[in-house]
Amino acid sequence: MNPVTSFARLINPPTEGMAERNRPAIILSYAVMPLAGSLASFMIVVLACWAAICLVVGRLAWRPFGAAAPIVWSHVVLFSVLALADIVNIAPGTAALDIGLRLFFLMPVVAVHRVAISSTGDVLEAVFRGAAIGGILAPVLGLASILLSGSYRAEGLAGNAGPFSILCLLTAGLALLGLRAKKDMLWNAAALLGAFGAALAVVMTGMRGAWPALPIVLAIVVWVRWRDLPDVWARVEKRHRVWAIGAALLLTLVGAVLGAEYIGYRTQKLIEDVQALFLSSDANSSVGLRAEMYRAGIAALLERPLLGWGESGVWPALEPRLGAAFADGFSYSHLHNMILTVGVQAGVLGILALIAVLITPVWCAYRQRNRAEGRARLAFALILVCAYAIPGLTNIMFFHDILDGVWALSIWTLAGTMMADPEAPDERGGG
Numbered sequence: 001m002n003p004v005t006s007f008a009r010l011i012n013p014p015t016e017g018m019a020e021r022n023r024p025a026i027i028l029s030y031a032v033m034p035l036a037g038s039l040a041s042f043m044i045v046v047l048a049c050w051a052a053i054c055l056v057v058g059r060l061a062w063r064p065f066g067a068a069a070p071i072v073w074s075h076v077v078l079f080s081v082l083a084l085a086d087i088v089n090i091a092p093g094t095a096a097l098d099i100g101l102r103l104f105f106l107m108p109v110v111a112v113h114r115v116a117i118s119s120t121g122d123v124l125e126a127v128f129r130g131a132a133i134g135g136i137l138a139p140v141l142g143l144a145s146i147l148l149s150g151s152y153r154a155e156g157l158a159g160n161a162g163p164f165s166i167l168c169l170l171t172a173g174l175a176l177l178g179l180r181a182k183k184d185m186l187w188n189a190a191a192l193l194g195a196f197g198a199a200l201a202v203v204m205t206g207m208r209g210a211w212p213a214l215p216i217v218l219a220i221v222v223w224v225r226w227r228d229l230p231d232v233w234a235r236v237e238k239r240h241r242v243w244a245i246g247a248a249l250l251l252t253l254v255g256a257v258l259g260a261e262y263i264g265y266r267t268q269k270l271i272e273d274v275q276a277l278f279l280s281s282d283a284n285s286s287v288g289l290r291a292e293m294y295r296a297g298i299a300a301l302l303e304r305p306l307l308g309w310g311e312s313g314v315w316p317a318l319e320p321r322l323g324a325a326f327a328d329g330f331s332y333s334h335l336h337n338m339i340l341t342v343g344v345q346a347g348v349l350g351i352l353a354l355i356a357v358l359i360t361p362v363w364c365a366y367r368q369r370n371r372a373e374g375r376a377r378l379a380f381a382l383i384l385v386c387a388y389a390i391p392g393l394t395n396i397m398f399f400h401d402i403l404d405g406v407w408a409l410s411i412w413t414l415a416g417t418m419m420a421d422p423e424a425p426d427e428r429g430g431g
Helices: 003-011 015-032 038-057 066-089 092-101 103-115 120-149 161-177 185-204 213-225 228-234 238-279 286-303 311-321 338-367 374-392 401-419
Strands: none
Touching: 015 038, 015 103, 015 120, 015 401, 038 103, 038 401, 066 092, 066 103, 066 311, 066 338, 066 401, 092 103, 092 311, 103 401, 120 161, 120 185, 120 374, 120 401, 161 185, 161 213, 161 374, 161 401, 185 213, 185 238, 213 228, 213 374, 238 286, 286 311, 286 338, 311 338, 338 374, 338 401, 374 401
């Protein structure tokens, strides 16, 4: 190949080569998702920026969003409403900083075009394999964070049990989605181990708000893969089945022992907090503080119902309305309920935009359920929304660099598969 041709291929590489490189990039992205902390969000920013550069220089072609349009544009609307609330309510310099931190919600607009050059099956297979790897390592990282920090709650490199629990929820579901009858048995074993490891890490975070989402996430996978389960077992050689059963029983025992300790302790704390709240409305406990924030947040929302107070105005809006439980002057970056947080920040318009962001991935995936990998994609969308929204009712969901980055990555992955080979039917009868 002469130098001119080599340079031309470097500037404008064939689409097939770019699609092949998508696979390792996706595997790595979903493997580090629960492990790398803010490094994962930095990596996601780099991927989005590279996709934007490729679009500008012509390495990638801009495609119509097609079936994914509601997903992409709902994120643009949420970003716009949040930005408008900041511009209206906050000083220009602070508003610009707050708006800049929300750019994650615009990343799918450009990054989907990179995913769309790969086939849906290749993309989802890479997602599931990456999640399996991350899930296997998640409890190891969680245990290391417990030993190093002296805390009893696993935080990983996220630095906070809340984000770590959400990432592990998502990882558990995606890893288990990799379980398939026609797949190499080694990867099926990795899928099971990854799901178990990530689920165990969720329990180790001690996040009570995330625990109810775990059986829901796993049930979604069973619903999608139930046809594969008998065939997966049938492919296990008879001489290996005893070992498989023994390993499953051992892992179940380990999970039950560790889980019982965490669940018992955190449940007892919940009972004590609720009892304290009934004795005093100013109880300084996790439940008491949430109740106080919810009361103050609703009052602040009702005072400015249309566009709220802006991101940096959320806590100043609450402070005059808070009781003795907050007398020491400490504050939170969110109100431990995502709907209320967005409501105080951007009013009813913000709440409607948030609801659209949560609904459109599932709605669009449902409409595409009879296309290639349709049921697996629908399960991905359901798992993503459940992993974020259920914990988000009592804790954080968005407005954290790792969570916003992983959400953006997952959204552009889902949307990109809807733009790729959209007319291909699901030959397996549903993914």
